[in-house]
Amino acid sequence: DHLVLATASAGTQAGLLAGLHLQKSKTSVLGICVSRSAEEQENKVRALCAETLELLHCKRALPPEAVRTNGDYVGQGYGLATRGMIKAVALAASSEGLLLDPVYTGKAMAGLVDLVREGKLNDGENVVFLHTGGSPALFAYRSTFDGL
Template identity: 55%
Template sequence: MSSFKQQPRLIISHQPTPLEQAPRLSAKLGINLLFKRDDCTGLAGGGNKIRKLEYLLADAQQQGADTLVTIGGLQSNHARQTAAAAAKFGFNCELVLQDVPGTPRVDYLTNGNMFLHELLGVTVYQVPVKEDCHQYANSLVARLQQQGKRPYLIPIGGSNAVGSLGYLRCALELIEQLDEQALKIDQLVVATGSAGTQAGLLAGLIIAGVDIPVLGITVSRPGSEQEQLVLTLLQQILQRLGLDPALANGKVHANGDYYGASYGVVTQDSLNAITTTAQTEGILLDPVYTGKAMAGLIDLCQRGIIAKGSTQLFLHTGGSQALPAYISAFN
């Protein structure tokens, strides 16, 4: 634990985020459902990436960086939060954003997070679908260095062993909240994509010695591929903290049945899940991550795979700012 506490961090987010009951949705699903509201982290509308950015920006400061560079889809919540954090701490910010085939054309290119990127005053490079966005970002970093700037490259979703420490901290925060409220949960359900949120949560639970199963509902790839991605990152986090990477064995579980055609492309079940959650709890989910994760949770409850009467915690990772980009999908 001492090694974790020594990791440099900037305080950006509102913490702790609320842990709240969802009584009407619980009744509909036949379970006791709790929400961990990481859509309420604050900066530029909040979301889970801010926890990661607390460690990434501290690392960028230590390295003397003056420009943040990151990668994502055009409607990337991570890119919005990176842009906002850059504004707050005086970094320049350059976003390498790739179009996503199969998404709505009417609002996707200009509304939602794309509008917010513009509002936050960052430079956006729109990369065509067939171009390698990682290669583009590496070339951009080299160009910035040639111009005398000091760029710091943040991976997709802020998901490396540094950024994931934000979700290690979140797991410890959650354990404390559960203890304070005398709550016991049977499972934690989370949307999983770039892997840092799920891997960080598992690292925190391992460090705390708390055995809560974490089910990742994948948003972009089959479950087996996602499990390997999360496992590799979890092992890297443990190694960074001087712990045995073998502690990760048997901890990673992901379900790949609900992501649909691809990342960023909505499914009818995810649209239904967003609508149901809004109309029962007044909570806004997003089309890319939490909508698909909630669709999975609902289906697993309806099929009896998640036991009736069990207590499930849904980690709301944010992203409702992207909803206006998907208006035509709802219509």
């Protein structure tokens, strides 16, 4: 039903949207922004997805409402830690043994955790969190997690 991921360069989100659109899938894709506002990110994703669909000779345009982002987790900027990210990284590691990076997947997981806590995802819906890698970045942010 839902796919949640970190979005920055727009490539992963645009590619997923293009592929799902070609398959006529009803799966929603939500990008949690890590580097810019939701409006700016949606414009990047929309443009890249349109280019991709054109290269694939797809005649059907992606509906504007298919491009969904949330810009609430950028914090002070790209690569800068947020309280929510720190808590989400700690939660994923302690409860699931899942290592998330502080720049991308940590902020995206913070967004997903809030979606669940705020009741914005319904019981019985399938939700996939796309872990895009980057766990070695944890070492560069070691002091961010001191005391956890």
